[in-house]
Amino acid sequence: MKKLLMTSAALVLGTTFAAPLSQSVPDDALLTLEVRDLKGALNRMGAFRPVLVKAIQDAVGATNAAAVKTEKDVLEFLGTDGVISVHINKKTFQPAVLFVTSTSGSAVAKRMMDSTLAADKKAGKVSTVKEGKYSFNQTKDSAYGFQNNVAYLSTDPTTLRAFLRKLSGSAGSSLSASVAYKGVMGNVQNSNFKFYVNFNAAGDWIKAFAGSDPLINAAVDAVKTLGQWGAGASVTAQGMESTSVFFPNKSTKDKALYSLLTYNKADLNAATVVPANVLSFSTSAADLPGFARYLDGWLNRVGDSNDPSVPAELIPELALSKNAAWLGKEVAVVTLPSASTVKLNSPDPLESLTGTALVLEVQSQSAASKGMQDLLSQLTQSSEAPIDQQSLTVNGSTVTVLKDQDFSVYYTFKNNFMLLAFSEADIKALTAGGMRLSDSTPFKNAKYPRGAQSIEFSAKPPLQTRESLRSTLELALATGATDMKPKDQEKLVTSLVNVMDNMQKRTGGSQGYTQFQNGKIISKSVQFVNWK
Secondary structure, three states: OHHHHHHHHHHHOOOOOOOOHHHOOOOOOOEEEEEOOHHHHHHHOHHHHHHHHHHHHHHHHOOOOOOOOOHHHHHHHOOOOEEEEEEEOOOOOOEEEEEEEEOOOHHHHHHHHHHHHHHHHHHOOOEEEEEOOEEEEEOOOOEEEEEOOEEEEEOOHHHHHHHHHHHOOOOOOOOOOOHHHHHHHHHHOOOOEEEEEEHHHHHHHHHHHHOOOHHHHHHHHHHHHOOEEEEEEEEOOOEEEEEEEEEOOOOOOOHHHHHHHOOOOOOOOHHHOOEOOOOEEEEEEOOHHHHHHHHHHHHHHHHOOOOOOOOHHHOOOOOHHHHOOOEEEEEEEEEOHHHHHOOOOOOOHHHHHOOEEEEEEEOOHHHHHHHHHHHHHHHOOOOOOOOEEEEEEEOOEEEEEEEOOOOEEEEEEEOOEEEEEOOHHHHHHHOOOOOEHHHOHHHHHOOOOOOOOEEEEEOOOOOOOHHHHHHHHHHHHHHOOOOOOHHHHHHHHHHHHHHHHHHHHHEEEEEEEEEEEOOEEEEEEEEEEOOO
């Protein structure tokens, strides 16, 4: 089964559109990944193209060595369009995954399918089933076939049958024709990669599966409030450009959450208080006191539920509404240069905070100071020792230090913002003198539109060593399930290291923003890449 799924993923990741297969995918999909014109995208990658082609060849060969032997084979199955979708079986309530792809490389796809069929026949019983104009092979835990240059696979025969009926020309609704899908995907139709999530439908399934307990009903209302989300990413001459559309459900019963999701602020100003040499910066308008009240409401709701499956000790009494009342309406996350020294495989989870800082708008400095101490005291009330408060002078600013036995928080104020870090070195870097990010030429050249409700900016990231990249990949493979032979795994890791190292040397900065348009939250971003 694992080999079948990896083979199908390889097929789907080699695709571009002819007649969109989403026209035949059942309309009850909870989430989808669609791909198109990867062959064209590959050609736009210039000098990076042969490196990626070799990686694709090695990745597919690791699970199906007979399928993709040459670069010509790789390019052959980079054909038409593909979709991976997740559904729920209406009778068993079990998730069903559907993989479908049209490919111009019929010889390559047939070799992959024949190899899988031969292995399944050797392992156990395989039956052949017909649905509409198409036939498929069915085993105990999968169903798959290849006909008319279309490869189709599913973990659930019922879902596959629904797809094949529509593909055969039968009447019925489809994903691409559904109102929910069109509401968010119209903005990303021409993307190489497309993603879609229907939270509203997921909420309905949660309610059908979990029942009508008041706590469950509230959770369902919250999930359904998220509505739909769609996104698309494309390879362009600039690099990788992406657009996402978040369409919250205005008719929701959870009006408080909808209000928080669609909160609007006149101006974003956090860039005026951080240094120009930050590695990355993102800031968003957010009703932080409102979020605190909302979370408080959920904690109280869970605490009052008398649900025996929720132990009382897991329900903290944080009094967020009170302890976070000092917060303003903007929050920024900053990555400082010291973040480049963090070891990705470090056993110390707190080391991951190195180089991370927060910039929080506050209503008043005095209220913020008291609120921070109260909040941390509440969070660490089970500690053996109380919080130790100290004061330092850093770069001419008074910095308050709150120390627990496990961690420390350093903060100071600039204008109406709290600058917060987790080490003395980082608070020193955050408060260093010199040009602010808002005055730097690269940030000004980003030209964010007026009325943006979030902005993102990053400089060219520091390079990682090949040894660090290899260590990260080996750790990921070691913690994940894999039945690859050591020789194949080593070949795959080496190929992926080559791809990642080559890509990081081409990668520049990035920028993006979010705006509200007609009830939708639309985000656009670009990751600059030098393909030459």
